[in-house]
Amino acid sequence: MKKRHEKILAICAHNDDQILGAGGTLAKYVKAGASFKTIIFSFGELSHPHLKRDVIVRRRVKESIDSDKILGGSGVAYFGLKEQKFEEEFKAKRIREKVLLLIRKECPTKIFTHSVDDPHPDHQAVYKLMMSLLHELPRKTELYSFDVWTVLNVRKRNVPKLVVDITQTYPVKWKAFAEHRSQTNLPGLIVLDWKIHLLARLNGFNYGMKYAEVFNRLN
DSSP, X not given: OOOSXXXXXXXXXXXXXXXXXXXXXXXXXXXXXXXXXXXXXXXXXXXXXXXXXXXXXXXXXHHHHHHHHHHTOSOEEEEXXXXXXXXXXXXXXXXXXXXXXXXXXXXXXXXEEEOTTOOOHHHHHHHHHHHHTGGGSOTTOEEEEEOSSOSSOOSOTTXXXXXXXXXXXHHHHHHHHHTOTTTTTSHHHHHHHHHHHHHHHHHHHHTTSSSEEEEEEOO
16 A cells, blocks of 8 residues: 555445445555545435434434544535435436535545446446546546445456455454444345455455455546
């Protein structure tokens, strides 16, 4: 990992995506002297449809702030979009312009966001939005994608990759994820836990490490 100061943005659909996809890497960059902020598009309230919206929103915001502190982040910002309605909300709330303004204000060296292979519709919407901004990013900004729900990568196999050894920060990643107590007992998340664990081990095996996160370079 380079010794120069890194300024990083994690841009994702829901408030645990950046942890699952890049948590070990974000924690490692912080240990190396970097700073990072997170932009989250939705509060993720549909995960608990039986609760009042303001109740689950407060809970999820607190969880994301607590987990951000564990990773060493510098703050979390929400757009509060409706889940599964992202593309409609992008237009109505001028989200593209707001994201670009935030990026230009922060002028990050790296951005981590969702993958083209991720089947979740909200993740796909964020990926497409970020790709629409590709040629308007600051010149020094590198854009990388991570996987969350991807089962098999079928595209973008020949693009440049960033491989990060997260062996030392893997426990930090899972401590941060554990703060999302409203999510950790959901059946889908339990399956995802194992998928992310196995992927980290497989990536590590492929690159001679115990645990690794691998990202595709998009620009």
